[in-house]
Amino acid sequence: MNVMLKDGKLCVTSVFNTHNHGLSQRKSRFFRCNREVNESVRRVLDTNDEADIRMNKSFHALVTEAGGYENVPFGEKDCRNYINKARHLRLGKGGAQALFEYFRRMQNKNDDFFSLMELDDDDRLKSVFWADARSRGAYNYFGDVVTFDTTYLTNRYGMPFATFVGVNHHGQSILLGAGLISSEDTESFI
16 A cells, blocks of 8 residues: 655555455454444343453353354453443442532532533433642643543442643642543543
């Protein structure tokens, strides 16, 4: 393949198909368009997740039930992706309300405290963001470069903990805000 830069964009100028292979029917199930975690499998995954059954055990049980890997139209990673997308903060009765009231008390103490909570259709906490007065003040001075990091997981809820970090005039990292999100997909970040 030859590529050329034209008007600031990469354009393919020629393609050589001299070393190509036909598609394997057996392996076509691995293409994203052919992988599907259907509704009955999603129910099993949700139930097992709530019972704290590890994903590899859940997936192996699904494979055994289907009669082998070749009969399962999805992989373990697809199951993990589904659970990560579907997982919500399970705070128990009144937990989300307690968090909401805590944030309201913080806002009453200081007008510069900011929080935002997103609920799903069942009024369960889907994501939350907060920044205290010090963090917001620091953002005004040091917000020209901000990193967003979701590599931390909370053990109890399995939700990514997101940090917004800047750098002060001493070259030190400073926290500008934080949040919990139900999954690391595009919709969660917008």
